[in-house]
Every structure is written in C-alpha cells, then in structure tokens.
Amino acid sequence: MRSIGEMARDGGLGVSALRFYDRAGVLVPAWVDPVSGYRWYEPAQLEEARLLARLRRAGMPLADIRLVLASWSGTDSDLVRKLLDAHLRRLEQGLSDARSEFSALRALIDRQENVMTSLRTATARLTVAAPELAAALDTVRFAAGTDPELPMLGGVLFDIEDENLHLVATDRYRMAVARAGATGHDGGRVQVVVPAPLTDAMRALSDGEGPVRFSLDGDRVSLEAGDRQTAGRCLDHDFPDYRRLLPQAADHRVLVEVAEFREALETGPVRADETGAHDLSLLRVEDGTVTPCPDGDAGDPHLVAVNREFLLDALTAGARDRLVLEFTAPTAPIVIRRPDEESGFSMLMPVRLED
CATH class of the missing domain: 3.10.150.10 (DNA Polymerase III, subunit A, domain 2)
Structure with a gap:
C-alpha cells in the first residue's frame, strides 16, 4: 500500500489534488484509516494516478477523465480511444479559433499604432x-x-x-x-x-x-x-x-491585526495550486472575520483562495499594524488597504479552485 504522500510523489499529483479526486469519485483510495482519515492506495492505482496526471495536464474535462479511468482496465479500449480523439479535436479546434482571433487582434493593434502619436517627447x-x-x-x-x-x-x-x-x-x-x-x-x-x-x-x-x-x-x-x-x-x-482595473465597492470589509493574521497564514494550512509550484491559503470570510481554513469546496461563496506568498508580500507593503481586507466574491480581486488611506491599496487576483 502507498500512503497519499508516496502516491503524490510517484504519481505526479499533489496531495490536495488526490484529496479532490477522492471526493469527486475519480481516484478513490483503496483504504481509509477510520481513526485518522489517512488515505492508502494499492500499488495498481499508481498507473491510474499517472494516467490521471497526464489527462489533467492535457486539460481533459473531469467527466471524460472519469470515463477514461473507468474503462482503462477493461479489455475494450475503443471508448478510451474515442474520448482521447474527441478531446484532441476540441483542442485543435480551439487552437485554430484562437489563431484566427489573434490574427484579427494583431491587425487592430497595427492600425492603432499607425494612427497614434508618440508620447516619447513629453x-x-x-x-x-x-x-x-x-x-x-x-x-x-x-x-x-x-x-x-x-x-x-x-x-x-x-x-x-x-x-x-x-x-x-x-x-x-x-x-x-x-x-x-x-x-x-x-x-x-x-x-x-x-x-x-x-x-x-x-x-x-x-x-x-x-x-x-x-x-x-x-x-x-x-x-x-x-x-x-x-x-x-x-x-x-x-x-x-x-x-479600468480599480476595485469596486466591496461586500465585506474586514479589519485585521497584521501580526496575528500573518502568523495565522504562515503557520496555517496550505493547499498546492494546479501546477504544484505555489502554496494557496484558503480564506473563509464570514461574520466580519477572515480565517485561514484547511479545506473547502469550490462552490463555497465564503471561501477565497489566494497565493499565500503574494498575500504576505501585500501585508508587508501595507506597512501598518492594522489593514483592511475587502472581499466581494471568490472570483473577485482581494483588496488590501490602509485604514487611514483610501488612495493607496493593493489587489490580489484569487486562485480558482477546482470544481
């Protein structure tokens, strides 16, 4: 049996991704410790994890990934081939459409540059x-x-x-x-x-x-x-x-003690992003408070995911004992302001959680 950490290391999927695919019923561990909740996988599931990692990198929809894995160990591979071919056609069509749009955009840019007067003499x-x-x-x-x-x-x-x-x-x-x-x-x-x-x-x-x-x-x-x-x-x-990017009025404004909030971020739970290169902090915004939490669902309206390093940088740049964090929605930028100053602020784009 492989632990979830070993499966993540050898299968090419992060621990948080394995937990997500367990909840989604795509790659379910062979056994879960009833006391600790720790997940264990059979050796044969390593191949499925590696396959899942490849399909994920190729951008295949979750519904199709589920069907591919369900059919992978069968004797008839016709469905798997058809799903792969269909996804490849979608990618190729999407690339062709994108090339056409970018060609049109470049033409617009060229025309705009030809009529604009240079500002380099200011x-x-x-x-x-x-x-x-x-x-x-x-x-x-x-x-x-x-x-x-x-x-x-x-x-x-x-x-x-x-x-x-x-x-x-x-x-x-x-x-x-x-x-x-x-x-x-x-x-x-x-x-x-x-x-x-x-x-x-x-x-x-x-x-x-x-x-x-x-x-x-x-x-x-x-x-x-x-x-x-x-x-x-x-x-x-x-x-x-x-x-054009300036923030709109926020639905929630939370005053935080920077030292305490920083410690909560630095010592609190993190979740890897899709690339595995960055740590995410999941922030629960509710009842006038913001709290790092260990996990949550993508559809939770009170949960915002943010690059932890970027948020820590913004807290440092704020240079105040207290700062105001403004939230509107899980998909809207987070705004960090000084309580005594409205004209200066920083904004962080949230990270989209997997469905």
Missing part, C-alpha cells in the same frame, strides 16, 4: 517630499512584473497629473497603487514607466527628509536629491490603463 518637472516618494515606492514595488515576455510590466508607472503623482505596478496577478503629493508640474497628464532597477535606485535616493526632484525628458528620467542623482531610460512600452 517633458515633466516635479518636486516630491522624499519620505512620501519612498513610502509610495515601498507600497507598489513588490507587484512589479518579472516576465520577460511582458516587458511593459517590468517597472513602475509614474502617472503625473496636476499635483498628484500616482505610482502603479502589476504583474497581472496583483496590482498596487500609491499616491504622493507633487508640486511644480503645470502641464497635462504624463505617464512614464520606470524600469525596476532604476526604480530601486530612486528608492535608495529617497532615504532623506528633504525634497527630491523628478524629471522626464523624452525617454530619459532622473531623480535628484541634493547633489546626488540617478538617471536612466524609461521603458519604451505603454502601461495598461490601470484606472
């Missing part, structure tokens, strides 16, 4: 209090992207308008926004994406108490603090319109 001069800029950079830096395929997300957006400087960073799975007061800019709205290494240099330069001066000349940005300066080129990419 100039701006503004002064910001060093502590404000440092605090704003600390709030958003953790959310900057690192994917080389998406270079436009590999920095921090400096959005300058009137006496407001908004800093924004996102890697698609999380987004952070912060505001700092600014003076000296009397032109229209200007946006520039400062690459992450230059952003870090600007943060190091903002460690004093006096003002710092931010300048933009075309594709070059600089920051001066007294007789010190750091400068470089901005990213030659447009940042997504973050204003």
